[in-house]
Structures are given as C-alpha cells and as structure tokens.
Amino acid sequence: MKVVRAIIISLIVFMLIGAFWGPIREGNAMEAYKITESSSNEEAIASTPDQLIRFHVLANSDSEQDQALKRAVRDAILKEVSPKLAVSQSLDESRQILKQIRPEMEDIARAVVKAWGKDYSVHTEYGHFSFPTKSYGSLVLPAGDYEAVRVVIGEGQGSNWWCVLFPPLCFIDIEHSTAVQVDGKPGIPLNKEPKVQPIKQTSKSTAGLPKVRFYFWDLITRLF
Structure with a gap:
C-alpha cells in the first residue's frame, strides 16, 4: 500500500511540475520577445x-x-x-x-x-x-x-x-x-509604454470569501 501511495504521489508531483513549468517558460519567452520587439526600432534609429x-x-x-x-x-x-x-x-x-x-x-x-x-x-x-x-x-x-x-x-x-x-x-x-x-x-508613438493599473486596496478581512481547494492536495491528504 505504501508503494502505491508513493507512486501516486510521484505521478501527481510530475503532473504539477509539467502543468506550471510549461506556461512559465512560454510566458517568459513571450515577454522577452515583446520587450525586444518594442525597443528594436528605436535602438536601430538611435544607433x-x-x-x-x-x-x-x-x-x-x-x-x-x-x-x-x-x-x-x-x-x-x-x-x-x-x-x-x-x-x-x-x-x-x-x-x-x-x-x-x-x-x-x-x-x-x-x-x-x-x-x-x-x-x-x-x-x-x-x-x-x-x-x-x-x-x-x-x-x-x-x-x-x-x-x-x-x-x-x-x-x-x-x-x-x-x-x-x-x-x-x-x-x-x-x-x-x-x-x-x-x-x-x-501610428504608434515611440515612447508608448504599457499602462499599469494600480492595485486596488482591499479589506484585510477575508470573512465570507469562498475557500479555494485543490483536487490534487485533497487526494494526497486522503492517502495518509
């Protein structure tokens, strides 16, 4: 039984790593592309x-x-x-x-x-x-x-x-x-920068807010 649990936990861990690592790598690559693309024309002119x-x-x-x-x-x-x-x-x-x-x-x-x-x-x-x-x-x-x-x-x-x-x-x-x-x-202004919306302050109280639960975590806790 312990062997089965260990195998299941290992599979879940690998699934979680794969689920998060792919989007992170893709997001970083896209962000780098956007920065390079937006600055390349100005750099070409200035240089x-x-x-x-x-x-x-x-x-x-x-x-x-x-x-x-x-x-x-x-x-x-x-x-x-x-x-x-x-x-x-x-x-x-x-x-x-x-x-x-x-x-x-x-x-x-x-x-x-x-x-x-x-x-x-x-x-x-x-x-x-x-x-x-x-x-x-x-x-x-x-x-x-x-x-x-x-x-x-x-x-x-x-x-x-x-x-x-x-x-x-x-x-x-x-x-x-x-x-x-x-x-x-x-045309697109050369000094155009992305607009960053300020983070709205919210009450520190979390009473009444729905609780977020994760299926994989619930599954792991049930095994022990």
Missing part, C-alpha cells in the same frame, strides 16, 4: 542616425491658421507616401522612391494650400539638411546633417513638424506625440 531619412514640413508662420495648414499638408502627403514606401526593403530603395515622388508631393502640398484659399508658394527639397538635437522618450537624434525631404510652405518661418521616413516610423508626430492617421491606421 545608426546616418541610415535614416527624415520628413520635414515648415509652416509659413506660427499663426493658428498657418499651423493648421501645415498639418493638413502633412496629412495629405503622408497618405500618398505611405503605400509607396510600404514596399521598400532598404534605405536605397526608399531614397529612390522619394526622389521619384518628390514632384508629386509638391503638387499635393500646392493643392492643399490652394484649397485653403492661400497663395503661398510651396517647394520641396531632397538632400542633406542641418537639424538641432531632438529627443523624444528614449529616442535621441543628435544635431547634425541628415538626409531628408523638406516641404516649405510660404516663408517657412513657422514651427516645423518632422518625423522619420526610413526606417518606416514616419507616421507618428514625434514632436508632439500625436499619431497621424494614414489610411485609417494610426
């Missing part, structure tokens, strides 16, 4: 700033209407650029695509400006331009010359908007943490 292309929109002035016009131009251009860059597999390919569609981007900007009843000039440029240091969350782009597409509206003296076209993280307002809607899909 290789010379391997990216920026998008820069300069408003005519800081007036409320000119700033709103800047955002309208931005949205219209990104809506067209998004599907074209989606097929790009490299920096060189993205560069060629942007150079080809630069005139189209300028036409789009002009059409938006005209629709708003403004007679501002619009011109686009592709090349290397000087940028000040920009930091946003854990992403830091040091001051220096960057390859970029620039859209200048009117005098180009207003507050500007910028983002990263390659790697394809451009559809985010990095400057103001506002996701830009592109083809109905919002």
